[in-house]
Each structure stands twice: as C-alpha cells, then as structure tokens.
Amino acid sequence: MLNRAQTAYLFRESFAGFHRRKLTTGVTILIMASALLVLAILTLITFNMGYMLEKARQGIDMRVFLKTELSDERIAELQPRLIVIPGVKDVTWISPESALAEFRANLGEDAGILDMLDENPLPASYHLTLTAGARDLKSVRALRDEIAAWDEVSEILFNQSWINALEQWTFRFQMASLIAGLIVFIAAVFVISNTVKLTMASSARVIQIQKLVGATNSFIRTPYLAEGMIQGFLAGAVAMGLLAATGWLFGDRLGGIIFFSPAQIAGFILFCVTLGLVGSWSAMRKYLTMQSEI
Amino acid sequence: MTTETKHSDGPLDARTVIGFYHVDLQYKDQKALSNVHFSIDNGEFLCLTGPSGAGKSSILRLIAMDAFPTKGEVMVRGMMSSKMNRRNIPKLRREIGFVFQDFRLLSDRSIEDNIAFAQLVVGVPRVQIIKNVMRVLTQVGLYSKRHRKPHELSGGEQQRVAIARAMVNSPKILLADEPTGNLDPVTAQEIIDLLFRINDAGTCVVFSTHDHQIVKTFGQRVIVVNNGRIESDVKRRGPVDRSANLADNMYGGTKSQNTANSSVAYVRRQETTHA
Numbered sequence: 001m002l003n004r005a006q007t008a009y010l011f012r013e014s015f016a017g018f019h020r021r022k023l024t025t026g027v028t029i030l031i032m033a034s035a036l037l038v039l040a041i042l043t044l045i046t047f048n049m050g051y052m053l054e055k056a057r058q059g060i061d062m063r064v065f066l067k068t069e070l071s072d073e074r075i076a077e078l079q080p081r082l083i084v085i086p087g088v089k090d091v092t093w094i095s096p097e098s099a100l101a102e103f104r105a106n107l108g109e110d111a112g113i114l115d116m117l118d119e120n121p122l123p124a125s126y127h128l129t130l131t132a133g134a135r136d137l138k139s140v141r142a143l144r145d146e147i148a149a150w151d152e153v154s155e156i157l158f159n160q161s162w163i164n165a166l167e168q169w170t171f172r173f174q175m176a177s178l179i180a181g182l183i184v185f186i187a188a189v190f191v192i193s194n195t196v197k198l199t200m201a202s203s204a205r206v207i208q209i210q211k212l213v214g215a216t217n218s219f220i221r222t223p224y225l226a227e228g229m230i231q232g233f234l235a236g237a238v239a240m241g242l243l244a245a246t247g248w249l250f251g252d253r254l255g256g257i258i259f260f261s262p263a264q265i266a267g268f269i270l271f272c273v274t275l276g277l278v279g280s281w282s283a284m285r286k287y288l289t290m291q292s293e294i
Numbered sequence: 295m296t297t298e299t300k301h302s303d304g305p306l307d308a309r310t311v312i313g314f315y316h317v318d319l320q321y322k323d324q325k326a327l328s329n330v331h332f333s334i335d336n337g338e339f340l341c342l343t344g345p346s347g348a349g350k351s352s353i354l355r356l357i358a359m360d361a362f363p364t365k366g367e368v369m370v371r372g373m374m375s376s377k378m379n380r381r382n383i384p385k386l387r388r389e390i391g392f393v394f395q396d397f398r399l400l401s402d403r404s405i406e407d408n409i410a411f412a413q414l415v416v417g418v419p420r421v422q423i424i425k426n427v428m429r430v431l432t433q434v435g436l437y438s439k440r441h442r443k444p445h446e447l448s449g450g451e452q453q454r455v456a457i458a459r460a461m462v463n464s465p466k467i468l469l470a471d472e473p474t475g476n477l478d479p480v481t482a483q484e485i486i487d488l489l490f491r492i493n494d495a496g497t498c499v500v501f502s503t504h505d506h507q508i509v510k511t512f513g514q515r516v517i518v519v520n521n522g523r524i525e526s527d528v529k530r531r532g533p534v535d536r537s538a539n540l541a542d543n544m545y546g547g548t549k550s551q552n553t554a555n556s557s558v559a560y561v562r563r564q565e566t567t568h569a
Contacts, residue, residue, distance in 0.1 A: 005420040020402070209398055213412035213459070214387035 006219075014226035017199060025231065028195040032235035033242070035188040036272055039181060040243050040260075043268070046177040048257055053170050060135040060163055062128040064147055065155040075124055078152060082126055087134030087143055092127040096120045123154060137163050185275070192279025196228055200283060207288075217288045225280045232276020236269040309335040310369070311467060311498050312357055317366035319352050319522075326352040327522045330366075334500065336466070339493045342502040343509045344519035350502040353519065354469050357500065358390060359383050371466060388416050391460025391468040391497075395475035397452045399444040405455045406431070406440040412459050430458040434488065450481035457488055461497075468492055468499045474508065482508070 002010070018025050064082070066075060075093075082091045094102075099122040104111045134143065140163060144156045200207065210220045240260075247259055260268065312334040319327040327349045334340055342350050355361040356368045359378055368375040371389050373382070392398075399408050406427055413423040431437040434454040436447075444452050453473060460468055470489060474482035486501075486508065493499045503509065509516055515529040 003417050003419055005414055005423060006417060009414050205398070206400055209400060210411075210415065211384075212387065212392050212398070213415050213463070214384045215415040216381075216384045219415060 010219075010222050010226070013223035014230065016223070017227045018230075021199065021202070024195065024198065028191070029231055029235045029238065031191050032188060032231065032272075032276075033238035035184055035191060036235055036239035036275075037242055039184040039188070040239050040268060042177055042180050042184065044243070044257075044260065046173070047260075049173050050170075051258055053166060053173075054132075056166055057132070057135045060130060060140065060159065060166075062130065062140065062143065062156060062158045064126040064128060064153055065123045065157070066125060066152050067154045068123050070124070070152055074152060078126065078150075082128065082147070085143065085146065087131055087139055088128050089131045090129040092129075094125045094127055096122045096124050099123075099125065135163075137167060188275055189279050189282070192228060192231065192276055193283045195231075196224060196280045196283035199227075200224070221284050221288065224284055225277055228276040228280025229273045230276070232272040232274070232279075233269060235276070236272025239272070240265055240268060311336045311338075311371060312500070313367075313369040314353070314356070315367040315369070317356065317363040317368055319349075319356065319361060320364040325522055327356075327363075330519075330522075330524055332517060332524060332527055334498060337493070337496050337498055339490070339499045339514045340501065341509050341514070341516045342500060342519065343504060343506070343516060344525070346504055348519040349522045350504075350519055351471060352522075354471050354500065354502060357467070357469060358392070359386055388463055389466050391457075391463070391465040393453065393456050393460050393468065393470040393473045395472040397444070397449075397456045397476075399452060399455060399459075401444055404441050404443060405436065405447070408444065408455060409459045409462050412462050416463055426462050430462045433461075434458045448481075449477050450484055453477065453481075453485050454488065457485070457492070461492060466498060468497050470499065470501045472503055473501070474503065474505065 066078070079091055079093065082088055097120065100114070100120050103122065104114055107114065128143075130140070130143070134140065137160070140158055140160075144158065147153055148156050207220055244259070247257070251257075310333045314330050314332050317327055317330040318325070319330075330349075330353065342353060344350055352361065356363060356375070357370055359368070359370065359373075359375060362368075362375050362378070370386060373386055378386075399405070400411065403411070409427045409430060410423050413426055418426065427440075428437065431440055434457060436451060436454055436458070439447065439451070444455065447455065453476075457468075457473075468489070473489070474485050477485060489499050489501060515527075517527045518525040
C-alpha cells in the first residue's frame with residue numbers, strides 16, 4: 001500500500017506533466033478536443049435522427065375493417081377484446097358514416113362521384129394505435145395475424161412500406177454513425193497514445209532511474225495514467241464547451257434540436273476520461289516491458 | 295585458460311551474496327558470456343575488469359536481473375534467476391545500489407529530491423526520508439548543496455550524489471559500473487575512497503572498470519573478463535592498503551610503499567593466470 005508521502009508524490013506528479021510540457025500538453029488537448037467534438041456532433045445528430053425517427057414511428061397504426069353484416073352489439077364487443085391485446089395502445093371506433101365523410105374529405109373536388117352511390121359501401125372499422133414497443137414490422141405483422149383470425153374481421157390494413165422505409169433508414173443511420181464513431185474513437189486513442197509515447201520518450205531517463213531504484217511498474221505508471229485521464233477530461237470539457245457555445249450562437253436557426261442532457265454530458269466526459277486512460281495505458285505497456293539497459 | 299579461486303562452496307553457503315553458476319548469456323545475435331562461474335561473499339570488494347565489450351556490463355545486468363542467463367543460474371541475495379518472478383524484480387533492486395559512469399540523475403530535480411525519490415519508491419515515511427537524505431548527503435559531504443540541481447555540480451559531486459542515492463536504502467550490494475570513467479584521477483580517487491568506506495560499513499561492492507591503474511592500485515579481489523569468459527579470478531591476501539594514491543600512480547608521482555604493494559598483487563595475478 002502507498003504511504004502518505006507516496007500518495008502526495010503521485011498526485012503532484014500527475015499534474016507535473018502539464019507544467020513541464022505546457023505546449024505539448026496544450027496541443028494534445030486541442031487535437032483530442034477536435035476529435036471528440038466530431039464524435040459529439042455525430043452523437044448529437046444520431047440522437048436527433050433517432051428522435052425524429054421515433055416521432056415518425058408514432059404514425060404507425062392499424063385499421064381493422066369489420067364484416068358488414070355484424071350487429072352493433074357484436075361490433076361493440078370487439079372493442080374490449082382489442083384493447084387488451086399487448087401492443088395495442090388505443091382503439092377508436094370509426095362508423096361507416098364517418099369513414100365516408102373522411103373519404104369525401106380526402107377526395108376534395110372529386111367528391112361528387114360518391115353521390116352516384118346508392119348506399120355507403122364502406123364497412124365499419126377500428127383504428128388501433130400501437131405502443132412504442134410494438135411499432136416495428138415484426139410486431140405489427142404478429143398483431144395483424146392474431147386479429148385477422150377473428151370471424152368478425154374482414155380486412156386489416158397498415159402502412160407496411162412506411163414501416164419498412166423507417167426501419168431501413170434507422171438501420172442505415174445506426175450503422176453509419178457506428179462506423180464513423182469507431183473511426184473517430186480509434187483516432188482519438190491513437191492521438192492520446194502517441195502523445196503519451198512522446199512524453200515517455202522524454203521521460204525515458206526518469207523511467208529508467210525509477211526502475212533502477214526499485215519502483216514497481218504500477219508506481220511508475222500511475223502518474224502517466226492519471227495525466228492521460230486529466231487530458232481526456234479537459235479535452236472532453238473543451239469539446240462540450242465548443243458544442244454548447246455553437247448551440248447557443250446558432251440555436252434559433254437550428255430550431256427544435258435536442259441537446260445532451262446533463263447526465264449525457266457527464267457520460268460523455270466519463271467516456272473521454274476512459275479514452276485518456278486507454279490511450280496512456282496502451283502507450284505505457286510497450287514502454288515498461290522494455291529493458292532498462294543498465 | 296580459466297582460473298577460478300573458490301571463495302565459497304555454492305548456493306547454500308550463507309556468506310554467498312552473489313553466485314554465478316556456469317552462466318551463459320546470449321543476446322539476439324551474439325554470445326555475451328560463456329560458462330561464467332564465481333561467487334561473491336558478503337562484504338567483499340570485487341574489481342571486475344577487462345576491455346570494453348568483454349562482458350563486464352553483462353555480469354552487472356545479470357546481477358540486477360535486467361537480463362537472465364540463457365544457461366546456468368544466477369543467485370542474488372538468495373533469489374534465483376530461474377525462479378524469479380518479474381513482479382519481484384523491484385524488490386531485488388531495492389537491495390542493490392547502482393552507480394554509473396554517466397551518474398543518471400534526474401536533471402529537473404534538486405539533488406535532495408533525487409535521493410529522496412529512491413526512498414519514496416520503497417515506501418519510507420516522509421519524516422524518515424528527510425532524516426535519511428540528510429544522513430547520506432552528510433556522508434558524501436554535499437549536505438550544503440542539497441538544493442542545487444545536478445547540472446550545477448561538478449562531475450565528482452554528481453557521482454557522489456549518485457552514490458548517496460544508491461546508499462540511501464542501505465542496500466547489501468553496490469554495483470558500480472565504471473563510476474570513475476568520466477572523472478579526473480583526483481576525483482576518481484575520492485570516489486574510490488567513498489566506495490571503500492561503504493564497503494567497510496559492510497556493503498558488498500562490485501566495481502567494474504577497464505582502468506588498469508585502478509585495478510593495480512586498489513584491487514582486493516580482481517576478476518578479469520575477456521571475450522565473455524572469466525580469464526582470472528584473484529584474491530589478494532592480507533589487508534588492502536587503501537591509502538594508495540591514484541593520481542601519483544597515473545602521473546608518475548612519488549612511488550610509495552603502497553604502490554609497491556599493489557604491484558605485488560599484480561604479479562601474483564599473473565602467476566595464478568599461468569598456473
């Protein structure tokens with residue numbers, strides 16, 4: 001275990017690098033911050049796209065058309081049976097009359113052709129809205145199959161192509177942001193790792209002497225890892241600051257964009273700290289296994 | 295011809311502090327040592343000599359377990375090279391003090407901090423560190439310069455700081471790799487005197503040098519290494535005269551009784567070699 005003098009030393013030493021190598025450290029933090037800014041913007045776009053897609057998904061619904069010969073009582077009995085099905089959020093009864101009115105409204109100027117009809121050809125129907133978890137193609141199909149088996153039902157319609165398109169877009173977008181995120185992530189780790197290597201090259205002598213007097217690898221490593229983490233923290237904070245400043249300057253023109261929540265900002269900065277740690281660790285590993293060349 | 299003088303009987307001898315048992319050392323493309331076999335007793339002062347590249351540094355590296363034998367076994371303070379866990383190497387290093395030709399001080403810290411660092415690593419409490427640093431700096435006569443940076447000191451002073459650092463953890467073994475290589479004869483003598491005093495206090499000193507004058511003047515026990523083999527291993531009988539003057543020797547000054555003594559030792563080495 002470390003004693004007080006050792007703890008104090010490691011703490012001081014973790015910050016000493018910033019003092020000893022002002023320029024290198026400053027440049028590293030800025031480069032890292034730029035990489036992280038790209039990552040943050042990408043994440044923000046993903047969030048907003050996801051939000052928009054989710055909004056669009058709310059339009060996924062289902063229309064259950066009933067057979068025409070059903071009595072009003074049997075139609076009414078269906079409502080409670082529909083509402084208890086998992087995935088169904090809301091059930092609205094649409095009478096043949098209101099369906100016709102809706103149809104008429106949709107036709108607009110051509111509504112006159114409906115006057116040629118002797119009677120209302122439209123059947124009664126139920127309009128189902130779905131819960132968030134059921135708004136994908138698979139669930140919607142399962143729901144349709146279940147309800148279609150009922151005697152009272154003549155036909156079920158839902159916007160299949162719309163769901164399809166939505167799902168494809170969501171998938172493509174997720175893949176794109178994943179790949180871009182991965183590239184930026186690797187770049188950031190590389191930048192940090194490289195800087196630590198530079199730092200270590202300049203501290204090679206110090207490390208050699210530390211090994212000589214019997215310092216354990218973890219004792220040698222700790223200040224460098226801490227330095228990497230502090231760099232990650234600062235870079236993350238700068239990136240977030242820049243992003244927030246941009247949002248503040250152009251917010252009214254961007255309109256309706258959702259920004260990170262405080263918890264997400266904390267998570268992002270934690271991620272940056274981890275990034276700094278990983279970068280330092282990977283750089284140290286090579287260095288410490290080298291012989292001290294006594 | 296390899297001549298070996300037996301000083302102790304093997305790894306079980308309680309006096310043996312460093313033991314080499316038929317050691318081969320192979321670097322990637324060249325053989326550094328072959329069949330090196332000797333042991334050093336507690337409190338001994340050993341001169342390791344031979345031309346550059348003969349294998350002196352390799353022997354020191356093996357003692358520090360910075361390299362491991364390709365064949366054979368190295369034992370240091372009861373720790374065997376073949377059973378050495380990498381994690382225990384720092385522990386071993388704490389029992390060994392190192393001094394080098396190029397001093398190896400941290401240039402951005404005061405000499406006081408340089409020495410304190412060796413104690414910090416070992417986990418000595420703060421108050422104790424201050425006391426110990428004061429003690430060793432007084433011993434090497436540099437306490438008044440404790441706040442200076444290494445580059446503000448002369449070469450000899452820097453080497454004394456390095457020795458103080460090596461000694462602050464009270465090691466049982468002091469490895470000195472050409473410690474006088476960068477120093478003028480007068481300063482070199484100061485350093486050697488200091489090493490003798492450390493040896494008198496009970497620390498085993500392994501002193502590596504290619505300088506024949508030093509060997510002739512001060513060698514108590516001399517191992518000559520050449521081409522990766524031990525060429526001779528000679529122990530001088532009787533007490534070693536430590537008042538010999540290296541500068542006199544090198545500059546052809548007054549020939550004292552002391553230098554005559556060392557010449558005797560030199561002759562005896564030759565005899566053993568040819569025996």
